Amino acid sequence: MKFKLFPKRFTLLKAFVIVFISISFLVRLSFVVRDFGEVDTGIYNLFKTIIIGFLFDIATVSFFTIPYLIYLLLVPIKWYGSILDRVITFIGFFLGVLIIYFSFFGEFTFWDEFQRRYNFIAVDYLIYTYEVVQNINESYPLPILIGSLLVLVAATIFLVFKYGYFQQTFHNEVGFKQKLIASLPWFTVALVCGVSVSNDQAEWSKNRYNNELSKAGIYSFFAAFRNNELAYSEFYNTISQETAFKKVKNEFVDKGEIILNPSQNEIFRLIKNRDSAQVPKKPNVIFICIESLSGKYLNSLGGDYNITPTLDSLADKSLFFTNLFATGTRTVRGMEAITLSIPPTPGRSIVKRKDNSGLFTIGEVFKQKGYERNFFYGGDGYFDNMNTYFGGNGFNIVDRGRGFLLDKNITTSRTNIEDDEVTFENAWGVCDEDIYAKVIKEADKAYLTEKPFFNFVMTTSNHKPYTYPEGKVDIPSGTGRNGAIKYTDYAIGEFLKTAQTKAWFKNTVFVIMSDHCASSAGRWELDVRNYHIPALIYNLPTVQPQKIDKLSSQIDMFPTLFAALGWDYETNLFGLNILKMEPQDERAFIGNYRKLGYLKDNKVIVLGDGKISHFYQWNSEDNSLSPLSMDKSLLETTIANYQVADYLYQNNGLKLDNLKK
Structure with a gap:
């Protein structure tokens, strides 16, 4: 046959x-x-x-x-x-x-x-x-x-x-x-x-x-x-657990931080920022996390788009970080980096994973100082597990809920953005002006309680389909990203104008930073330029505006704020105080769900699954990567940081209950 x-x-x-x-x-x-x-x-x-x-x-x-x-x-x-x-x-x-x-x-x-x-x-x-x-x-x-x-x-x-x-x-x-x-x-x-x-x-x-x-x-x-979750120890280069923790701990000890349990595989420690004559400050803090804003779109960061006049003007009135990089390419990865102040772990963000409540986040530091903590989102926070994550870590939720309930184990409150508070809405949620109006309303209420508040505000307007209220900016709605960025910038300007009329404004610090860039695409293994994001701290009391060019990471923003406020605090955060960084301290973590990068001195090490690693020279002019012979010392430092971050998550080393024992 x-x-x-x-x-x-x-x-x-x-x-x-x-x-x-x-x-x-x-x-x-x-x-x-x-x-x-x-x-x-x-x-x-x-x-x-x-x-x-x-x-x-x-x-x-x-x-x-x-x-x-x-x-x-x-x-x-x-x-x-x-x-x-x-x-x-x-x-x-x-x-x-x-x-x-x-x-x-x-x-x-x-x-x-x-x-x-x-x-x-x-x-x-x-x-x-x-x-x-x-x-x-x-x-x-x-x-x-x-x-x-x-x-x-x-x-x-x-x-x-x-x-x-x-x-x-x-x-x-x-x-x-x-x-x-x-x-x-x-x-x-x-x-x-x-x-x-x-x-x-x-x-x-x-x-x-x-x-x-x-x-x-x-x-x-x-x-x-x-394979949307990858076990670091199985897929990536490792060193002994003892060596990894020793290297990471030494980085903190060298800066005068006190490891509270030096014999344990943890990084829980005490940071002292207060000078003997300094009175710690407790202003309200409003953090604006801007959706998908690359640094290249700001004139103040070298762009020529002329679509961010508000942010460009704030650059001269703030602590403006010109060389700061996002850790990842998605909103939940940015949220992870900001709140947990941790290098990215392979696979999906911790925000999306199971058993991610009761963690040591920046919210815990604010709690130590007596703050009310709130998470604002213009869409339904059910999306990307945001409500479960923030609610499970002590934040009150303010969102545009459509009926999804919070996890039964979450005890924080939930406030809805009502229909009569919405002037414009698309697939991702209400326009930025509407979410800011809600922030203003809730801040007015909080002011009456005389309790300081920390508001984490996630914007949505700078996202495809790039629609927003007509007549606000001179680029028609729905025509592309440039219009959405210009509207995003406009909405921030209007928000700050309104905030300046409020009694609580003088005692409120505004932190503004992007969650990630507009695009991470590029021809290289990791496209370094597409992790560069804008970041600033505005209205910080007794601190003079300045531009900080030190290479830094998204995870460093809130440790820097805590230092500027003169706070002593217990912490489990990886981030450093950018203002006190020495040249040898400067570095940034960048990555996607499979590639983990460590950027230092215009060189980058990339760890890949399959236990591979590559070392490149980064040319910031044309964004190219040129292969280099491996720097074994830098490779070990890179592995140590990522390995410790993954170990802490996998072994409940980020859990508050375990740290407080």
Whole structure:
């Protein structure tokens, strides 16, 4: 019997494979064209990209074939072409083609936002269907997209039917043995790929775009679904736990900080910032966490967009940090860095993980000083687990809730942003002016209690679909990021104007910092420039405005504020006082969910899963990375910080109850 990969009974399967491979190739080619200037288009590297991509496409489609192959094997010859066979075949083929086109349509929107194949962000977004669907609806012509999707599905089925693929599938005498032999290659490919082919095997190039293009979107999605939490000790370079803690502790001891339990694997310590003649200050603190604002958009940080007049004016009236970097690429990663003051751990942010309540956050330092703590968000804080995280760590919640309840174990209060308090709203929440109006209202109430307050305010307007109230700025709503940034800046200006009329203003410090950059995409393993964010402290009593050019991290902002206020406090935070940093102290942590970076002296070490590490010279002028011979001492410092951070989380070393024993 002559072997055939696609005997007649498998004709429709052949059509499906051809459709999948063809569409996947066209999607990959379109991404090459879209970002042609970023892709390594040398003949060899481009050819290798396409070939590896093709192999991942084969791996992906092999998984699609398994359910249909099982059906083909089970159905006997006498049932070929029966009504039941036709119905099941037509429905199955329709659903398969629909999934193909739907996933590829989704890839275009995902690539447009992140310049990546599907990753753990896409997995997370499955949970928050309301925000995601609304965002897509407001960002793209959804009726046209859905209509086009259905037209493509219908056209594909028509062509397959016209060329007789259905007829050949239904009218043949292919027996079980021949079907089994034809099925074995597909079962084998699926088994081998499921067991031994990992998504990171597509990452063969130094150019990140080529690596992403070598992947298959659906394969990447399921890889992310399986690996959205990574155990540091299993996947990354490590040193002995004793050495790691010793190195990290020594960094703190060298700055005069007192380790409270020196024999334990923890960093809980006492920081003394108060001079003998200094009276600690307890002003109200309002922290504005700006959505997706890169440093490059501010004229005061070298930009020429002319869209941030408020922030540029504040730069001359504040402690303005010109060389500060975000730890990650998502809001929850920024929240983690700011509140826990911790280097990023691999996988998803701690904000998104289980058992993340009762931790030592900056809120605990404010609590030590008698502050009320509040978290403001213009959308529903159910999104990205924000309410559970902030509520579980002692913050009262003020959000635009749609009925999702707080976890039953959370005892803090929740205040809703009511309909009559909303002038404009999109998929992500109320406009920035509305959230600031709520902050003003709640601050007025808090002022009457004579208890200082710390407000963490998360903005939403600088996010696709970039819509905001018309007539506020001279860029029409919904036309792009520049308009959203200009509105974001405008709203901050209006907020501060209103705040200045309040009795509590003179005793209120405003901290303003971005959660992450507008985009982390780039051709390098970690695109360093795309972690540079604006940060400032405004209206700080008895401290003269100045520009601070020291290399620093998002995790350092609140330890710096606490020092400026003259606070002595117990802490579990990794962050340092930027104002007292010596040149040898300057560093920044940057990373994504898999790559962990340590930036120092324009050099960066990148730790990757698979226990690999790379060392680069960063050229800040063109943002390029040039390979260097490994600096073993710096590598050990990098590993120590990330290893200790992960150890503390995994072993409850961030828990308040354990620290207070």
